[in-house]
Amino acid sequence: MRVPFISNTPDNIHCLPVSFMMIIRAFDPSFATPLSEWAGIVGFEEGKGTWANASLVWLKEHGYDVKHITRFDYHAFSLNPEEYLLHAAGEEVGRWQIKHTNIPAEVERVKKLLEAETIIQKRIPDQGDIRRYLDEGYLLRACVNLSRLNGKDGYIGHAVVITNYSEDGVYIHDPGLPPVENRFVSWDDFEAVWADPNDDAKELDAVRLRA
Secondary structure: OOOOOOOOOOOOOOHHHHHHHHHHHHHOOOOOOOHHHHHHHOOOOOOOOOOOHHHHHHHHHOOEEEEEEEOOOHHHHHHOHHHHHHHHHOHHHHHHHHHOOOHHHHHHHHHHHHHOOOOEEEOOOOHHHHHHHHHOOOEEEEEEEHHHHOOOOOOOEEEEEEEEEOOOEEEEEEOOOOOEEEEEEEHHHHHHHHOOOOHHHOEEEEEEEOO
């Protein structure tokens, strides 16, 4: 399957909207919603990180089969969001997430996600999920630590699209910045940036059109 590549915007804050846009256009080349409008649909706000919740609900409502694999406890988050983020991600990453999240808005989106049955699989995803879902015709969106992916210290949450794999690693459309189309990342290196700060940070979205 050809997956069109879309770069992040110059402000470097649209990685998640463009990641889902790449996936949608792979299945529906006629999808022509401009990024400015699409970003609003999926919950983008200036100066904030964009969570996947609104995108996942939209995809299910528009004819897609969606799996969201994560051990993140959305119910606990909805009750005590800041406390839960610090507990789940640790001080450095939790503080980054709190700073870059519109907490009240995301709590409301989480409630809609929880109402959309069958989307969430509450477990830690692994390499087997990547191989199996790609083999079954899904495209995948993962969250990684962009700083570590680019060999730097610190933490920046970042969305990439996994388009293929080999015995040695995965191929990703990395919207950047800097943008890298069909970027190869070894399995070991991908695990390191996917499971940062810990295995509980791993999440994987598998998306394909419903038959």
